[in-house]
Amino acid sequence: NQPFVILKENFGNCIHNWDNDYLLNKIGNYPVKVHVSDEPILNFLDKNFRYETYNFGEFIHQCSHDEKQYLYLRSIGMDKRGKDVSNIKKHFPQIADDIAFPEFANFCKSIDCNSNVCEKKHIFSSVFRISSPGLVMWTHYDIVDNILLQVRGNKKVILFPPSDATYLYLRGDKSEIVDVDQVDEEKYPLFKHTTRYECTLSHGEAIFIPSLWFHSTKALDFSIGINFFWKDKQLSEYYQKSDVYGNKDLIPACDAYANVDKALKHLSKLPTKYKLFYMNMIISKLNNEMSNE
DSSP states (O other), X not given: OOOEEEOSOOOOTHHHXXXXXXXXXXXXXXXXXXXXXXXXXXXXXXXXXXXXXXXXXXXXXXXXXXXXXXXXXXXXXXXXXXXXXXXXXHHOHHHHTTOOOOOHHHHHHHTTOOOGGGGGEEEEEEEEEEEOTTOBOOOBOOSSEEEEEEEESOXXXXXXXXXXXXXXXXXXXXXXXSOXXXXXXXXXXGGGGOOOEEEEEOTTOEEXXXXXXXXXEEESSSEEEEXXXXXXXXXXXXXXXXOSSSOSOOXXXXXXXXXXXXXXXXXXXXXXXXXXXXXXXXXXHHHHHHHTO
């Protein structure tokens, strides 16, 4: 449950082969759906971007040369309804053989973790990512573990532990704070209590990001990368079947949120003095439960 940087690992020939010419030769004019924005910081809450379909060659050229627009490919499945999990072997078979897919258990062994939990992880998705220089991804969390591999360029990764949830002004799995390097302290006074971790990934380096850790990224150069996501077999009955990105809360958590909303609706019927009293009683009960874990 701790992030760590992976400096030396065999991820395959993608590390050596993948540049613009190679990818264009392999993939050609294959259509890809791309985020396009006039701003470098993508904001998923306010949707300051649009989706456009490019042929791959046009996308690669514009993404690496256009300084007025910011483009971002986050590979998705072929289903037009967005119900298909990203699988680079299936959706980009032309380059899939260049990748040595990592085994979760091997990374556990590399950090002397002998827990049998590691053996119960299975790969969920593999995501091909290409972005313009300077592009920033919003701060969010995933409910599955992942490894982010940097194939080309340099990328800054910023992380916050799950315990910082109270300070990140969340809406769902995403933070309202668009730019964690330029935070309005009057609007977001609790942010100063966060514990920030940061690293820069270079060519061939990767980072393990545990589930529930908040993270955002900034492409310091034209950037090519891959994400590998793992699900936990012990939680298989709790994942939402419609979750193709690995960021929808587990079913028991959704049920708990719904019951909190019901509790607030009931308490709203009371005068303020009673409402605040019972809200504090509920908070006390939750704190007691946390202290027992």
